[in-house]
Amino acid sequence: MEHMSELLVRVEAAVRETGARLTELHRPEPTRATDRPAAMRAFAELDAPAAELLRERLSALHPQAGWVAEELDTAVPTSGDWWLCDATDGAIQYLLGLPHWAVTATLLRDGEPLLAVVHAPQLGLTYTALCGTGAWLNGRPIAPSRRELAAAVVATSQPPTVPADPTAVHRAGSSLSAVLSGGVLAVRNLGPTSLQVAQVGSGHLDAFWEFGLDGANLLPGALIAAEAGAMVTDHTGAPWRPAESAGFLAAGPGTHAELARLLS
Known part of the structure; x- marks a missing residue:
């Protein structure tokens, strides 16, 4: 488990680096695209380099893990180690100039998540979790509400x-x-x-x-x-x-x- 804790720290660093790159490119003005194909092209120009950066960093950390090629694909691999990532989760919000988007990275083993990072740079939120160990927000342990x-x-x-x-x-x-x-x-x-x-x-x-x-x-x-x-x-x-x-x-x-x- 100590090895996985170290890996989580490095995954978080890779996710933060990707988030910083996208934050630099983010604009508060909404996209001028007026139809879906134009919006998809505008997004791809920003997302593709960020996704490649994230893939490069994470593949170096765990080269034996495969890469889920498309986060819009609902299929989740059920055998082996896989990186499941989204460089710009919240594409619509990103294009509209809103801050509600995130960079995510999850390591799966036989279909089950071992670790996860969800980083929303413009909201100042970084969630991390390690299977069997706990979950944190900005480095502090978290717990759900008990409101009725x-x-x-x-x-x-x-x-x-x-x-x-x-x-x-x-x-x-x-x-x-x-x-x-x-x-x-x-x-x-x-x-x-x-x-x-x-x-x-x-x-x-x-x-x-x-x-x-x-x-x-x-x-x-x-x-x-x-x-x-x-x-x-x-x-x-x-x-x-x-x-x-x-x-x-x-x-x-x-x-x-x-x-x-x-x-x-």
Whole structure:
């Protein structure tokens, strides 16, 4: 485990370096692109060099690990060691000049996360976690909230759009109505999925849920939230399986059971 602790420190350094590069290029003005192809081209010009820098740094740290080529792909490798990374998680926010984006890096072994870093440079937030050891925000141990549902601020996100899943879209809409009528204080969407799930671990959010297969985006935050002590399950409260579960729920002890009831 000592070796993994040292690796986590070096992974964090690589992620911070990538975040600093992207911060230098970030502009507060929203993109001038008026259609999706133009926006994708503008983003690729910024993201591709950052992704290459992150891949170069992490591959040097653990050359035996493979590289998940596309973070939008919901498939998660189930055997061997793999780097699962997103140099600019929150592409839409980045292009719109908003600060709610992050750099993420997760090391998987046989489909399970060993370590994770979620770094939001413009928000001053750096989450780290090591399997079986704990989770930290800016170097300090974190724990989820224990607020009851009536005092809870929870978050959600739309289902992944690649590929589109009509069933997940329907569930997303009906679940929002169920949670709002169930008595929560507020529902929000605060940016990248991985960052919002990590914020459940630190108690900044009381819960996060989502429908659809989105393991690649959920895994970094899921490890952080779980290691912090939050309950990480599927939407019914059963074990969450990145490649199989149709829904996801991370919540503190005060809200998990009631939210699982509302979502299922």
